[in-house]
Amino acid sequence: MIKNVCYGLCAIILLVMGCDQKKTYTISGTWENGNGKVVYLKKETREKQFQIIDSAVVKDNQFKMTGDIPQVEKYLLALEKNEQEILLDGEPIEVVATQMTNKNGDKIDAYKMAIQGSHEQKVLEMARGLSMSKSMVGLGGMFAMVQVKDDSVKLDSTYKAVEMMKRAVDERIKNFVDSNSNSLAITYVIGDFIAREYPFEDVERYYNNLTPEVKASYPGQLLKEKMTSLRSINVGGIAPDIDLMAPDGKHVKLSSLRGKYVLLDFWASWCGPCLAEVPNVKAVYEQYKDKGFEIYGVSLDNKKDAWVNAIEKHDLPWIHVSSLKGWECPVAKIYNVTGIPKMYLLDKEGRIVAMDLRGEALKEKMASFFN
Structure with a gap:
């Protein structure tokens, strides 16, 4: 008990100390043939949205930036299209950007960046x-x-x-x-x-x-x-709600299916492994659709024709929705979907009870609900 209290006090002290972790950074380096170019220090404010924190113009193939940040944190160092993550922790950062060559040994407009800093950077x-x-x-x-x-x-x-x-x-x-x-x-x-x-x-x-x-x-x-x-997006969590457009233009919420077992299926018309799994999914759907089971398919297509044509061609008779934003689908980001097919099996309360079940494993799990 005393040991746990001590750990708790230590954590509180560390948190208080962490509120005042102002750090001074120094980023310097050389950029081969980079005269006149600009080096940027950026911070991600939202997904793929960055704020420029600092910049430096290259002179005599050298540059330097120095300033203060509120705490130890990860930033992005950008030399034109070459961007690399750095951790600013108060230790100096040294950068060497060398111009790359093609197979003939000729210089090209591209650079290789080498960064040295503290152990954290390593x-x-x-x-x-x-x-x-x-x-x-x-x-x-x-x-x-x-x-x-x-x-x-x-x-x-x-x-x-x-x-x-x-x-x-x-x-x-x-x-x-x-x-x-x-x-x-x-x-x-x-x-x-x-x-x-x-x-x-x-x-x-x-x-x-x-x-x-x-x-x-x-x-x-x-x-x-x-x-x-x-x-919340793993077994035991309540699946975050989804509200996307169906092919007919109407929106269908995932939460509207509460009271049924639901297979939440992330797929796309161009995904071979997704289509290969269709016969197994269709067999499960036909067996349990009248017993309180539904499939909610979220497509990562970015073209409506391809999406709708795939539904019709493969005769997929369940609920389909999509943002038509491909991998930029906001729902895919919420569910941390980095590859498809990606499946979540939800119980009647919307709780995730299984993930990524395929073939016989999916059939056995469904049978445990209804038999």
Whole structure:
């Protein structure tokens, strides 16, 4: 009991101290052939909306910015189209931007940026590398399996090799996050990368492993807020309401289906894996549609004709809605949808009871509700 009280007092003290964490930053560097160009320091105010905090004109291929910020926080350093995240924590940041060349060795109008700073900056850099590794293994694996898709023996061995590489990358990422539990930068890694690529249980575990100082920091508080919103879109949470347009122009709310079991299905007309799952979903719908079950399909199409034609072509007789904004769909952002198909199974109260069930797993779960 006394130990818990002490931890609580420490957290309060850290929070109070965190309210006055004014930092002075210094960002300097060289930009090869960058004379006259402008370096910008930006802060994200809303999703993909940025405010310019500072700027510097390059003279003699060099630039420098200095100023104050209210607390340790992540910013964006922009050299024309080359943008990179930096964590300003009071330690100086050194930047080297070198002009890139084409295959003939000729200089092109593009730059490679190398950034050095504190340990926190190094954590961000290492996380970016691990993120790229995960993406490359995923894309490379898909490409490799497509090449051997007509040979079942090669397909099986390729699948096993790809899965082994994925597990190796996942283990590296796990060890990296676990070994940086005392890092402010790791909060952004957890919130921006781990939360996008891994189950919520992993996000929660990594957060719980953070030190009290990190949890009490401004980045730690931001991560805590993000976890609150993530919890609502995972098993046990009440699914956030959706109000989008159906093909006939009328709006249909997800909450209007309370009292029924609902399969919330994010899909698109161009999504092969989504369409491959259609026979299984249709079979479940036909079996339970008259027993209190409905499907609420949210399309990530951006063209109405493609969306409507896919519904008609594949005979999808359930509820369909879309913002017709593609990946910029505001609902997809709320639900943290980064890949499709993405499915949520909701109970009669709108609570998420399962996620991403496919084929027999979906049939078995539905049977548990009605049989």
